[in-house]
Amino acid sequence: MIQDIAPRRFDITYQNKRPREQDIILAYQKEGVLCAGHGSSVRYPTAGELADGFPDLYEEAVYLFGIDEQDFFGISGSMLMESKEFSYLPKERLRYVVPVWKAFAGITGFQIHKWYREHRFCGCCGKPTGRYGKERAVRCTSCGKISYPQICPSVIVAVTDNGRLLMTK
Numbered sequence: 001m002i003q004d005i006a007p008r009r010f011d012i013t014y015q016n017k018r019p020r021e022q023d024i025i026l027a028y029q030k031e032g033v034l035c036a037g038h039g040s041s042v043r044y045p046t047a048g049e050l051a052d053g054f055p056d057l058y059e060e061a062v063y064l065f066g067i068d069e070q071d072f073f074g075i076s077g078s079m080l081m082e083s084k085e086f087s088y089l090p091k092e093r094l095r096y097v098v099p100v101w102k103a104f105a106g107i108t109g110f111q112i113h114k115w116y117r118e119h120r121f122c123g124c125c126g127k128p129t130g131r132y133g134k135e136r137a138v139r140c141t142s143c144g145k146i147s148y149p150q151i152c153p154s155v156i157v158a159v160t161d162n163g164r165l166l167m168t169k
């Protein structure tokens with residue numbers, strides 16, 4: 001499964017911090033992620049590689065997660081054009097990427113990015129939201145409502161009886 005990235009360690013704990021030059025930037029435009037490479041091998045850009053063409057990057061990028069000691073930040077790619085080295089790869093292509101932790105990073109980053117993109121406005125009053133800063137959440141600039149990503153845990157259970165498996169039709 002794509003989340004099985006051991007021995008690498010995934011850390012989703014929210015941190016309110018800015019990217020450093022060597023941190024990875026996951027830039028998303030529509031349904032694609034900015035990266036270099038072809039086929040099953042990709043490389044995501046670092047903040048340092050993108051900062052020349054996008055000086056506000058260090059202020060705009062949002063901390064996403066860490067894998068081992070590598071931090072990942074997300075940003076909307078609407079202001080980041082493709083270059084000779086980096087282009088937007090459709091996220092569906094990430095399923096073919098190896099090593100799998102790179103695919104996992106790109107897809108997980110997309111899910112968090114999508115949540116931020118879909119919560120730019122308050123669900124109560126319709127005014128713009130902004131970063132909350134204390135947790136992974138957005139806060140309405142008008143009424144103060146705080147919105148969090150939804151977590152939908154699930155459990156799959158196999159009911160067996162003498163070698164038979166209970167199924168639905």
Ligand SMILES: [Zn+2]
Pocket residue numbers: 122123124125126127140141142143144145
């Ligand atoms: Zn509001």
